[in-house]
Amino acid sequence: MSLKEYEASFLAYVKKILNMQEAISVLYWDLRTGAPKNAVRQRSNVISQLSSDVFKMSTSKEMEHYLITLEEAIQAGKCTLEVEKTVEFLRREFDHNTKIPVEEYEAYVKCQAESESVWAEAKTENNFSKFEPYLTEIIEYKRKFVEYLGYGDSKYDTYLKQYEPGMSVAKLDEVFAAVREKLVPIVKAISNSGKNFEREEMKANVSKQKQREICEDFLTTLGYDFNSGRLDETSHPFATNINLGDVRVTTKYHEDYFAKALFSTIHECGHALYEQNISKSLEGLPIAQGASLGIHESQSLLYEKMIGQSFEFWKGNYSKLTKQLNGVLDDVSLEDFYKAINHSKPSYIRIEADELTYPLHIMLRYEIEKDLLDGLIQVKDLPAIWNKKMEEYLGIIPPTNREGVLQDVHWSMGLFGYFPTYALGAMYAAQIKATMEKDLTNVNELIESNDFHSILNWLKINIHQYGATKTPQELLKDVTGEELNVQFYIEYLENKYAKLYELSFSEQNMGSEA
Amino acid sequence: MSLKEYEASFLAYVKKILNMQEAISVLYWDLRTGAPKNAVRQRSNVISQLSSDVFKMSTSKEMEHYLITLEEAIQAGKCTLEVEKTVEFLRREFDHNTKIPVEEYEAYVKCQAESESVWAEAKTENNFSKFEPYLTEIIEYKRKFVEYLGYGDSKYDTYLKQYEPGMSVAKLDEVFAAVREKLVPIVKAISNSGKNFEREEMKANVSKQKQREICEDFLTTLGYDFNSGRLDETSHPFATNINLGDVRVTTKYHEDYFAKALFSTIHECGHALYEQNISKSLEGLPIAQGASLGIHESQSLLYEKMIGQSFEFWKGNYSKLTKQLNGVLDDVSLEDFYKAINHSKPSYIRIEADELTYPLHIMLRYEIEKDLLDGLIQVKDLPAIWNKKMEEYLGIIPPTNREGVLQDVHWSMGLFGYFPTYALGAMYAAQIKATMEKDLTNVNELIESNDFHSILNWLKINIHQYGATKTPQELLKDVTGEELNVQFYIEYLENKYAKLYELSFSEQNMGSEA
Known part of the structure; x- marks a missing residue:
């Protein structure tokens, strides 16, 4: 042969x-x-x-x-x-x-x-x-399996690399420390500001049918191709690449909180756009999928948080949304809506956490997983360890284990090394978006004018088309010129939340609290 | 072992x-x-x-x-x-x-x-x-394959038995002749009566959403179990037994003819009730399905035609339907609605034919299939043969082959021996319903009072539970005490249409035309 x-x-x-x-x-x-x-x-x-x-x-x-x-x-x-x-x-x-x-x-x-x-x-x-x-x-x-599988500097690396090829504990320790050092004082400063951006109007009753129409409309706006996908209802939203011509999105409608369904749909849309735009030349190969969980999450978070929850996006879409919602938001100004959807406050439950506090939930889990694998801590001590870290990072202690160490399904399924990919996604996204801004020069204008074709096209050319032919770090280097550099993420959060809360997070001001 | x-x-x-x-x-x-x-x-x-x-x-x-x-x-x-x-x-x-x-x-x-x-x-x-x-x-x-497969009296038997085990050309010839002899003059008499029961109101615009609600409601009324199934939209309606706890129904909504979707849904409901009520002890075996296509069709036609298009059914449900349709039917009396849904008129297209003319469409196809297999006729002569039989049985000639010999997909797929099961279904149904009436004594009252539990239970005990453990003829004999006896079907049609059109179809009156 x-x-x-x-x-x-x-x-x-x-x-x-x-x-x-x-x-x-x-x-x-x-x-x-x-x-x-x-x-x-x-x-x-x-x-x-x-x-x-x-x-x-x-x-x-x-x-x-x-x-x-x-x-x-x-x-x-x-x-x-x-x-x-x-x-x-x-x-x-x-x-x-x-x-x-x-x-x-x-x-x-x-x-x-x-x-x-x-x-x-x-x-x-x-x-x-x-x-x-x-x-x-x-x-x-x-701990036994990692001996069969082999490991280098850290046992955790072996599991981490299953989801994020090329990533290491050494690198994670470095970037997480940098982020934590900046973030913890920012979260504290915001808590201390006493500002509450929440609005009662966001809890208005909106029918499932109406929410479905709104979600379909925003999917179309963002470039989701309904000839290669569909939107359905589920209890835990996900996107799934069934084949390259069939990438489906699911969402959960909250009749007392429409924004949750909308942003969850935009999140899944980010995942789906990635898979819908993988090069058709990879069809029939296992590499016709995202490069890693982290890169995948970078696409969903880019769309959900950095585009969907940006001020520019709502400048371009708020009047349409208020019309779609028939009066529900008539007393809420664009500025107040923007603030409401970005309201930040330490909370117990990871999946309900806002953009700013979210990575701290991940770090806590990462540190525990690593120590468990290395045999440095015992399972019986987890509730105490959990609560101590929660207080340290977020300034709050869960009243029950249900709202603490028992909240996530992952460990019960043996998913170790998985959590960090959620945080890596946000870091990758910030770095990718910074390059996109350099390349396209007017990203904010594109967002404001609902010109998502140019944005999607840039992502397609630079990221989506490659599927898993590049490792996450190769991809990042090819797109942005460097490997993961967490400064982009830190600056993104600092800028966004300083402006939002009218606070200054510069070195000098925060020094005393850090 | x-x-x-x-x-x-x-x-x-x-x-x-x-x-x-x-x-x-x-x-x-x-x-x-x-x-x-x-x-x-x-x-x-x-x-x-x-x-x-x-x-x-x-x-x-x-x-x-x-x-x-x-x-x-x-x-x-x-x-x-x-x-x-x-x-x-x-x-x-x-x-x-x-x-x-x-x-x-x-x-x-x-x-x-x-x-x-x-x-x-x-x-x-x-x-x-x-x-x-x-x-x-x-x-x-x-013709070649039947030599490999083997055959007895008739080549056609071999293919017929694939869909309807135990059925034969000898039996079909007998029952079809009996039905045709009665039916052709009845169809003519109705045509000659000049009565037109159609109503413009039936073509009113009804939204898909509304039709969906109505269909779901009627499915529930008839005993369809949504814990073991679901209703979806499609272009060619079908029911499918995915597993015994998952028997799905599909329908097509016609925004300018709601009744079509409703009766099509009731038809598929009949198929689905059969499969939902097969004994769970047969789970995991290939015999956990209907006994044959004919028996399957008997259940769908029993529900669609003999129950769903009966006067009793609408006595029990018409006021609800008129409310559901918000005024669309306000000027149509119960009696006129009943007449409209049972209006009979010779037509070219089988799948649009009414209950009375339908079996004649089947006989025509059956005769042609049999002669083709026996080499008695040539494909090139089919259009002429088709049109001649249409004139003979239904008194009309299709203006084009598209509305004639080319209308069905079956022959192009090699499906020979399949068509007769549609007609057998109606014959089985009439015979089964006659026994049900003897057993339950008050079937019409049950229908009128929407008590479908007793009817479904009778069908479950006598037919559904057995799946394919009995052949169609065994099943029929066990339920009704005899093999297929077409007199039940003939009487059913005579009675229903004599009453509906206020005509008498007794031997004496029809003799001269037969």
Whole structure:
């Protein structure tokens, strides 16, 4: 068989896996957007069968043979970039999935499943000790598995890189410290200012149907292609790349808080625009997806926070929105609306946190995860550790564990190394937006005039089209000329919130509080 | 391995096939209820891959071994009824799929696919000769394949039995002749009466949202379980049994003819009630579906025509409907509404035909199919044959082939033996309803008082629960005490339309015209 034929056979094999993954994606989407209650039990069998087939094909002897043979051909410079990147991608997956002994992994999956449902009960009952033994077991698995998987400077790196290739504890420690040093005093200063931007009008009743129309309208404005996607209702909003011509958005309508649905939709729109604009030449390859969770989040946060919650955006859209809402906002000026949607206040729950306080929630989790993996802290001490860090970073202590250490599902599912990608997304976004401003010169004017075509086009050319052919750091360097530089993010937050709260956060003023 | 273990291994194998079929069903449902335009091309690859996997597993050596071994055990009386019926079911499929040489079948599938798109063009262009060579080739394949598949008295039987096990040309010839003899003069008498029950009000504009609410309401009234299903919009309405806890209904809203959507929804509701009420003990077996297409259609027609278009039904529901429609029907009395929805008039297009003229459309197709398979007529002569039969049965001649021989997609897809099941459904339904009336004594009162629980329960106990564990004729005999007896259907139509048109269709009056 010639190399060309061998490559074709490899790509056909890969395509088969992707086709099954596409079926799984539709099944998940369906389950989460209105599959009837009684469908669920049997549907899980279907998903688990197809997932198991995908796992078998991705870790088969056949796959191993393809990888070894093609790695040699790549070394010899004989393969296309697409094949090279596909092989790299599948190799990472193959190694991860074959280094851990199958029986141990199966026992872990079982523990994980139990743990998730025990967590849900423990959260409802506000009973940390119920969850404690399960989380302890999960951590034990994680600590054992990292030995199989191997690690360099830090055990945490191994898990972090699964979601954010190329990222390291060393780098995270550095950027998080820089951000925290600036942010903690800013959050304090805002709290001390006593300013409250909230408006009762934001809680007006708006029908689901009306919210749906508004969300569809804003999706269209931002460039979301309804010929390659659709909008549906769900309980935990997500975007899903089913195939490159089918990237769906979901949202949750809050009849007593329309803005939540709108910004959540814009967030998912950012994810979806990324996937809708991946180069069609990557179709049928596993690299036809975002470069990493962090880069993905940079696109959703760029659209949600930096565009959707900017003053310019509402200068261009507020009069339309007030019309769409039939009087609900008639007594709220553009300026007050802008302030209301950006109101910042320390709060207990991460997913309800505002843009400014959000990264502090992430750092707290990151530090705990790292110490758990390194065996420096015990699960039983987590509530106390959690609350201490909350007080230190945000100046508040959760009244219950339900609003504290028990709030997130992630650890019960064994997701360690995942949280930092949320914060990285915002940092990447600020750095990317700074370059976009240099390139396009008039980004604020484009936003104000609803000219999102130019913005989307810039993102497409610089980021979206590449899918996962570049690592996050390669991508960032190619676009912005440097690797992650957290100063862009710090400046973005300082500027936005200084203006918003009419406070000055310069070194001199904050020094005494830092 | 013990027989018990062997059975378990067989059932696990079968379950794997059904799980893949469930995935395919969701993918189809998704494609037909709003998947974005650009999803379709790649989605077809997924469906075709999964279908091919299902085909391979259903015709594998492994399957053959299971069937042979279990057939012996069944002979020896060692298996449960469920296993026995499952083996019978899979054997029919296995034989059908393995008797035809693979290469010939693949060539046929290719011809079929081309034929379908050529048919669509030919229909649009009203150009029968464009379709002629393709249909000729399809018939040649069908005539050749029937030699591989084997046949008894009639070649047509082989194809008919695929959709309606136990049915035969001998029986169909008999019942169709009896129906035609009665029906043709009735249709003529109604035409000659000059009565027109149509009402302009039925064409009033009713929003999709409103129609959706009405359809949901009627589905609930009839006992459709939304915990095990959902209602969506599509272009060609269907019901689909994804799993026993997920039986979905789809409909098409006509903004200028609300009644069409309503009755189409009730039709699909009849199909869905059948599948929602199959015994849960059959879950995971291929026999957890309707007994045949004909029995399926009996349930949809019972609900749509015999209940939904009955006077009693509207006595119980008309005032609610007029309220739901906000004045649209204020000038239409209950009696006139009933007449309008049952207006009968010979027409060219089968899917738009009324209850009375519909079976004549089927007979015409049946006769042509049979003669084509037997080589008694040529494809090139079809337009003339079609028009001649239309004049004979319905007294009208289609002005174009588009409204005549080119109207249906079925033949282009190689579906021969399928059409009769539509007519059989109505005949079964009349016979089943007659028994239900004997058993429950007050069916009309139940309908009038919207007590559909008793009716559904009777159908569940007598028909639905059995799924495909009984053949259509076994089922009919167990329920009604006899095999198909077409007199029930003839009497039903005579009574309903005599009353409706205030005409008498007794032997004496009609004799001269028959």
